[in-house]
Amino acid sequence: MQLWRIGDVVITKIVELEMTGGTRFVLPQATPEACRPLDWMRPHFMDDDGRLKMSVHALLVQTPSRRIIVDTCLGNDKQGRAVPRWNNLQGPFLNDLVAAGVPRESIDTVLCTHLHVDHVGWNTMLVDGRWVPTFPNARYVVSRTEFEYWRDQRELAEQVTVFADSVQPIFDAGLVDLVSTDHHVCDEVSLVPTLGHTPGHVSVRVVSRGAEALISGDFLHHPCQLAHPEWAPAVDYDPRRSTETRRNVFAGLAGTSTLLIGTHFAGATAGRVVRDGEKFRLAV
Numbered sequence: 001m002q003l004w005r006i007g008d009v010v011i012t013k014i015v016e017l018e019m020t021g022g023t024r025f026v027l028p029q030a031t032p033e034a035c036r037p038l039d040w041m042r043p044h045f046m047d048d049d050g051r052l053k054m055s056v057h058a059l060l061v062q063t064p065s066r067r068i069i070v071d072t073c074l075g076n077d078k079q080g081r082a083v084p085r086w087n088n089l090q091g092p093f094l095n096d097l098v099a100a101g102v103p104r105e106s107i108d109t110v111l112c113t114h115l116h117v118d119h120v121g122w123n124t125m126l127v128d129g130r131w132v133p134t135f136p137n138a139r140y141v142v143s144r145t146e147f148e149y150w151r152d153q154r155e156l157a158e159q160v161t162v163f164a165d166s167v168q169p170i171f172d173a174g175l176v177d178l179v180s181t182d183h184h185v186c187d188e189v190s191l192v193p194t195l196g197h198t199p200g201h202v203s204v205r206v207v208s209r210g211a212e213a214l215i216s217g218d219f220l221h222h223p224c225q226l227a228h229p230e231w232a233p234a235v236d237y238d239p240r241r242s243t244e245t246r247r248n249v250f251a252g253l254a255g256t257s258t259l260l261i262g263t264h265f266a267g268a269t270a271g272r273v274v275r276d277g278e279k280f281r282l283a284v
């Protein structure tokens with residue numbers, strides 16, 4: 001199991017799915033021809049043919065007083081997902097939490113960086129034909145802007161289904177805290193607005209004893225966007241804004257000791273942002 005220590009905080013990666021290639025629908029500009037010259041992406045983030053490696057994982061953030069899970073992947077038993085492989089998953093995610101020493105009942109906070117399908121799945125689980133909260137003792141912390149946007153969304157059929165099976169049940173159970181995009185979660189953990197991918201998207205900053213990490217969420221999906229901040233995923237709500245966010249965040253991180261932990265980064269998953277001429281790259 002991969003983990004990182006940020007001062008007194010331990011961040012553990014719980015993997016649900018990993019994939020190589022097939023990323024055309026997320027990052028259409030990131031063709032093998034365009035990516036192959038980015039040597040620094042091998043072997044963690046790209047194979048020898050220039051095909052991108054990606055991951056769907058949750059990040060457990062354990063502070064001296066809190067047990068937080070950031071993003072809850074796809075979930076088991078879900079239906080109506082646009083990506084066929086994401087339907088009716090039967091993965092060992094809950095057992096993996098137990099193996100990490102953090103059974104689901106012990107989680108006190110769930111942070112969703114945004115409410116897309118691959119970030120809310122394990123908010124709920126299927127019990128006797130009903131979707132019930134997977135983390136019954138947790139507060140689920142969601143940006144108010146994000147919640148209200150998807151609650152009122154009627155055009156994207158998949159997202160209406162996702163809201164119904166993975167968000168509405170936790171709201172109905174009274175477990176949701178709607179917060180600002182710069183919400184302070186606890187001494188070590190706070191939200192940072194990184195808008196554009198969705199209207200209320202946030203990243204998660206962890207600071208302890210002078211060490212710092214930033215959990216990305218989906219303001220970027222893959223390290224190749226460090227070299228090409230203008231590569232906006234087809235699913236970005238506001239591509240101009242998301243590009244501006246990437247440029248600003250990368251410039252702020254470059255040359256610092258802050259660890260960037262990618263929500264969809266495969267392999268090493270985390271690294272430091274460094275300048276690379278006019279662009280940036282990830283040093284692992």
Ligand SMILES: [Zn+2]
Pocket residue numbers: 116118119218264
């Ligand atoms: Zn995602």
